[in-house]
Amino acid sequence: xxxxxxxxxxxxxxxxxxxxxxxxxxxxxxxxxxxxxxxxxxxxxxxxxxxxxxxxxxxxxxxxxxxxxxxxxxxxxxxxxxxxxxxxxxxxxxxxxxxxxxxxxxxxxxxxxxxxxxxxxxxxxxxxxxxxxxxxxxxxxxxxxxxxxxxxxxxxxxxxxxxxxxxxxxxxxxxxxxxxxxxxxxxxxxxxxxxxxxxxxxxxxxxxxxxxxxxxxxxxxxxxxxxxxxxxxxxxxxxxxxxxxxxxxxxxx
Amino acid sequence: xxxxxxxxxxxxxxxxxxxxxxxxxxxxxxxxxxxxxxxxxxxxxxxxxxxxxxxxxxxxxxxxxxxxxxxxxxxxxxxxxxxxxxxxxxxxxxxxxxxxxxxxxxxxxxxxxxxxxxxxxxxxxxxxxxxxxxxxxxxxxxxxxxxxxxxxxxxxxxxxxxxxxxxxxxxxxxxxxxxxxxxxxxxxxxxxxxxxxxxxxxxxxxxxxxxxxxxxxxxxxxxxxxxxxxxxxxxxxxxxxxxxxxxxxxxxx
Numbered sequence: 001x002x003x004x005x006x007x008x009x010x011x012x013x014x015x016x017x018x019x020x021x022x023x024x025x026x027x028x029x030x031x032x033x034x035x036x037x038x039x040x041x042x043x044x045x046x047x048x049x050x051x052x053x054x055x056x057x058x059x060x061x062x063x064x065x066x067x068x069x070x071x072x073x074x075x076x077x078x079x080x081x082x083x084x085x086x087x088x089x090x091x092x093x094x095x096x097x098x099x100x101x102x103x104x105x106x107x108x109x110x111x112x113x114x115x116x117x118x119x120x121x122x123x124x125x126x127x128x129x130x131x132x133x134x135x136x137x138x139x140x141x142x143x144x145x146x147x148x149x150x151x152x153x154x155x156x157x158x159x160x161x162x163x164x165x166x167x168x169x170x171x172x173x174x175x176x177x178x179x180x181x182x183x184x185x186x187x188x189x190x191x192x193x194x195x196x197x198x199x200x201x202x203x204x205x206x207x208x209x210x211x212x213x214x215x216x217x218x219x220x221x222x223x224x225x226x227x228x229x230x231x232x233x234x235x236x237x238x239x240x241x242x243x244x245x246x247x248x249x250x251x252x253x
Numbered sequence: 254x255x256x257x258x259x260x261x262x263x264x265x266x267x268x269x270x271x272x273x274x275x276x277x278x279x280x281x282x283x284x285x286x287x288x289x290x291x292x293x294x295x296x297x298x299x300x301x302x303x304x305x306x307x308x309x310x311x312x313x314x315x316x317x318x319x320x321x322x323x324x325x326x327x328x329x330x331x332x333x334x335x336x337x338x339x340x341x342x343x344x345x346x347x348x349x350x351x352x353x354x355x356x357x358x359x360x361x362x363x364x365x366x367x368x369x370x371x372x373x374x375x376x377x378x379x380x381x382x383x384x385x386x387x388x389x390x391x392x393x394x395x396x397x398x399x400x401x402x403x404x405x406x407x408x409x410x411x412x413x414x415x416x417x418x419x420x421x422x423x424x425x426x427x428x429x430x431x432x433x434x435x436x437x438x439x440x441x442x443x444x445x446x447x448x449x450x451x452x453x454x455x456x457x458x459x460x461x462x463x464x465x466x467x468x469x470x471x472x473x474x475x476x477x478x479x480x481x482x483x484x485x486x487x488x489x490x491x492x493x494x495x496x497x498x499x500x501x502x503x504x505x506x
Binding site: 128174190 | 365368378410416420424430433439443445446451453464469470491496502
């Protein structure tokens with residue numbers, strides 16, 4: 001398969017490298033920042049461009065790995081791809097962002113948090129696919145299977161809910177970790193002490209439903225400990241607010 | 254070392270087994286529920302009792318692995334241990350709960366979430382120790398080192414903060430996982446899709462400070478996506494409330 005990559009950020013970077021490793025032919029790498037395009041193109045042995053008008057029209061698939069806000073704007077500047085197969089990698093944007101610009105479009109959404117420096121475990125990664133027509137869905141499913149084990153067909157509505165759920169379990173969870181670190185730092189306690197607990201919490205729910213794994217003073221209705229904790233958080237109204245809201249909701253389970 | 258275990262719940266169960274495996278002599282297992290005491294005693298080849306007055310007074314260490322609320326009450330019923338070394342395993346209760354009952358006391362707090370069915374990785378587990386006198390601290394540190402790699406000296410104030418922080422990173426995080434599962438269940442989306450993300454979120458901060466790992470619409474100031482998410486949560490005021498509070502706090506970082 002000949003694949004063009006539009007965007008050389010975290011997602012574009014990891015996807016292009018993985019596709020290349022698995023034997024796909026990366027046609028072009030576009031980035032508005034030519035340095036990023038060159039760095040990625042060198043890895044996947046292809047040409048780097050920073051002008052949309054230089055994109056070739058004979059790729060089998062165009063993957064838009066750019067920010068949600070830029071999707072419509074970039075699509076508008078590529079009328080020559082009207083009849084090509086085009087997908088984006090966003091969890092938050094419906095496939096219909098492409099409706100007025102392309103006839104064959106879909107979504108190629110790897111549900112994972114990407115960091116450029118850290119290797120992505122594609123084998124464990126869930127790839128959420130959607131296409132506006134069956135024939136092309138088979139194509140992107142075929143490409144998806146060549147780089148990932150876990151393929152899911154997910155429509156726009158489902159993907160938007162997955163994205164919200166991901167914000168809870170990833171972004172908000174990371175913020176709770178930040179609070180944990182901050183509480184300890186103020187007393188010069190080593191954050192490393194909490195790391196095994198953080199890992200075990202995530203590992204437990206790989207095999208058990210989280211609702212059954214709930215522990216702590218709230219689910220035990222241990223009002224004495226809750227009261228002590230609220231007193232300890234007295235000087236930090238933000239954390240106290242989260243503590244109270246979470247505790248109330250767990251008490252109501 | 255001869256060690257008596259008071260309490261055969263999750264913590265008592267795992268601690269007794271680990272101490273026994275590492276060659277310690279478990280003197281007695283007490284539980285007010287004799288069945289629990291017998292089950293654990295059989296594993297660690299000792300006697301099970303359910304009457305406090307049957308506890309022998311010649312153990313080198315007594316580990317109280319019972320609920321926070323029961324600590325003072327049980328201590329009061331054991332005047333014969335006045336001059337023995339006694340520790341509890343609680344994160345929430347200060348060591349001073351023993352002050353009026355024993356002359357040599359401390360804390361032996363394994364900072365981990367325990368489930369009876371799941372094997373505990375003692376090698377990775379942080380053990381937080383405290384003692385009201387130096388000689389006995391050396392003893393419990395010696396015992397701690399025989400079962401764990403990561404030993405920390407943590408006083409009552411520090412341990413209370415560790416316990417609050419653990420509630421954020423463990424109990425509240427697990428509740429966020431529950432929310433994620435619930436959001437998906439309503440649309441019949443497989444919760445398995447989120448599991449690799451949950452694991453990666455916890456793994457990332459093993460090597461990087463969580464404050465530097467924050468991603469998502471709030472930290473990107475992506476108000477369009479935040480707005481979409483709030484609309485998706487319209488029918489669930491509880492989750493919406495958490496979304497708004499977390500988002501506001503991340504926006505203020």
